[in-house]
Amino acid sequence: MQEAYALHEGAFGTAIVLEASANLVSHAHSETQLALWLGGARACAHVGTETVPYSESVALGVNAFEAHDMVRLDDSGSSLFIVFMIKKDWLDELSQAKERSFRFPSPRVPIGDALRRSCWRVLDLMISAGGGREQIDNEVERLLEAAIAASTTGGDATAVASGIGVTLDHRLRAAIAHMRAHVSEKTTIDEIAAKVGLSRAHFFALFRDQLHTTPQVFWSGVRVEEAMRRVSEGGELTDVALDLGFSAPGNFSRFFKEHTGISPSIFKRATRAPSPVTVTGIPREGQSS
Numbered sequence: 001m002q003e004a005y006a007l008h009e010g011a012f013g014t015a016i017v018l019e020a021s022a023n024l025v026s027h028a029h030s031e032t033q034l035a036l037w038l039g040g041a042r043a044c045a046h047v048g049t050e051t052v053p054y055s056e057s058v059a060l061g062v063n064a065f066e067a068h069d070m071v072r073l074d075d076s077g078s079s080l081f082i083v084f085m086i087k088k089d090w091l092d093e094l095s096q097a098k099e100r101s102f103r104f105p106s107p108r109v110p111i112g113d114a115l116r117r118s119c120w121r122v123l124d125l126m127i128s129a130g131g132g133r134e135q136i137d138n139e140v141e142r143l144l145e146a147a148i149a150a151s152t153t154g155g156d157a158t159a160v161a162s163g164i165g166v167t168l169d170h171r172l173r174a175a176i177a178h179m180r181a182h183v184s185e186k187t188t189i190d191e192i193a194a195k196v197g198l199s200r201a202h203f204f205a206l207f208r209d210q211l212h213t214t215p216q217v218f219w220s221g222v223r224v225e226e227a228m229r230r231v232s233e234g235g236e237l238t239d240v241a242l243d244l245g246f247s248a249p250g251n252f253s254r255f256f257k258e259h260t261g262i263s264p265s266i267f268k269r270a271t272r273a274p275s276p277v278t279v280t281g282i283p284r285e286g287q288s289s
Contacts, residue, residue: 231264
């Protein structure tokens with residue numbers, strides 16, 4: 001089945017409605033992520049040692065850099081999701097304005113009536129093209145506040161606060177800077193560790209202890225991040241693939257889809273579309289096919 005989805009770029013980051021017809025490998029993002037299952041094939045996610053079963057009453061909340069996957073539990077068709085990729089600077093501003101932390105203490109986010117209503121309002125605005133960017137942004141802010149509040153209820157407030165504003169080891173910061181600066185080059189994790197004066201074991205320990213992920217997962221996230229940026233700016237897919245060190249466009253397309261759930265060609269069409277693609281793929285009234 002061909003994926004069909006709506007995409008909205010806002011001040012908070014990106015909201016995507018997508019159909020996933022294959023599993024996602026373990027991956028991480030520099031953004032915080034909230035994913036709600038809308039229907040279709042059942043699926044679950046793994047975050048560390050915890051399994052989160054998507055359902056009408058449970059969503060997934062993942063903090064920046066936390067590794068997670070998506071596994072479809074049956075072959076009854078595609079799984080439909082709405083996913084919010086939330087930028088760090090936006091969350092930081094919201095945290096300062098509200099004078100409280102905005103971090104998921106648990107990846108399991110209960111979906112109550114308020115969160116469900118907010119989700120459907122966002123969906124309606126996105127797929128009907130009936131709302132402007134500011135209106136959608138305001139509704140997304142309400143949705144995210146409701147989600148984090150639901151996740152925090154009953155959680156350990158001390159643990160939540162302690163995860164905010166951690167100063168990364170200077171060698172870890174240097175390694176991340178090196179990854180970003182050399183994202184187009186072929187390199188190994190051992191070479192990156194050596195660049196910042198760390199053994200392989202110490203390098204892995206720093207990523208585990210401070211970012212709760214592995215260097216490989218983070219490195220893949222950096223490459224996906226750069227790929228999404230270049231594709232959204234109109235880069236030719238073959239050029240992007242070769243620039244990022246892939247031997248063939250097909251390898252790049254498979255890598256992109258394994259980490260985002262969508263193909264780079266469909267992502268490119270959606271980011272350049274004058275109005276959102278409908279979830280069903282059927283044009284709205286008055287819109288040509």
